[in-house]
Amino acid sequence: MNQAEIDFFDELAPTWDENEIKSTSERIRSILGKLRISKGMKILDLGTGTGVLVPYLSEMVGKEGKVTAIDLSEGMLSLARKKYGDLKNVEFLKLDFEEEQIPGKYDMAMLYSVYPHLHSPAETMEWLFKMNVKPDGSIVIAFPSDEVFINNIHHERNAEHDHLPPAHTLAEMINNWGFKAEVLAATPEEYIVEVKNR
Numbered sequence: 767m768n769q770a771e772i773d774f775f776d777e778l779a780p781t782w783d784e785n786e787i788k789s790t791s792e793r794i795r796s797i798l799g800k801l802r803i804s805k806g807m808k809i810l811d812l813g814t815g816t817g818v819l820v821p822y823l824s825e826m827v828g829k830e831g832k833v834t835a836i837d838l839s840e841g842m843l844s845l846a847r848k849k850y851g852d853l854k855n856v857e858f859l860k861l862d863f864e865e866e867q868i869p870g871k872y873d874m875a876m877l878y879s880v881y882p883h884l885h886s887p888a889e890t891m892e893w894l895f896k897m898n899v900k901p902d903g904s905i906v907i908a909f910p911s912d913e914v915f916i917n918n919i920h921h922e923r924n925a926e927h928d929h930l931p932p933a934h935t936l937a938e939m940i941n942n943w944g945f946k947a948e949v950l951a952a953t954p955e956e957y958i959v960e961v962k963n964r
């Protein structure tokens with residue numbers, strides 16, 4: 767992430783939760799319910815923002831599991847810490863997950879409403895699989911909407927470069943990079959692509 771992107775998210779942070787109308791509790795539970803998350807799992811929440819997924823992941827992995835929530839925007843991360851800093855099985859790390867080393871091995875890495883912001887998605891996935899995702903683990907690319915909604919938002923913000931292809935197109939691209947991608951949902955309410963290592 768460059769400084770302009772960090773500033774962008776820092777500025778959005780104070781009003782993020784009130785504007786994040788798609789991430790209802792019901793929608794998040796439905797998306798996470800499709801991912802075979804169980805007690806004891808270790809999960810990375812990459813680009814956690816204000817931590818919208820954090821309480822749900824924390825509950826699903828239980829006290830024997832762990833959630834590591836990462837963001838580079840201090841504005842976003844400080845709100846996440848404020849809301850969920852008391853949860854015992856959650857840790858917050860401020861780092862650039864495309865540039866810096868994340869400690870530990872995980873069963874799943876979530877990219878929830880984050881994928882269009884990646885600078886080098888293929889390299890980042892390769893690196894995450896090599897360094898942080900367990901051999902049978904996965905990287906999950908998810909949104910609480912379809913790509914049309916996301917691309918409209920980015921269009922309104924003059925950020926067309928943050929384009930999101932339809933789920934099946936993205937899965938095909940990822941397969942061409944040498945990973946195994948499966949579309950778990952492609953509806954107006956849910957976009958989920960699960961990626962495994964080759």
Ligand SMILES: C[S@@+](CC[C@H](N)C(=O)[O-])C[C@H]1O[C@@H](n2cnc3c(N)ncnc32)[C@H](O)[C@@H]1O
Pocket residue numbers: 767772775786789812813814815816817818836837838839842861862863864865878879880883884
């Ligand atoms: C669109 S927001 C989504 C936040 C949250 N997942 C949600 O759905 O509310 C994207 C977040 O990813 C973070 N982000 C993007 N690229 C990142 C990177 N390379 N390292 C750390 N954080 C990153 C941004 O700071 C921002 O908070």
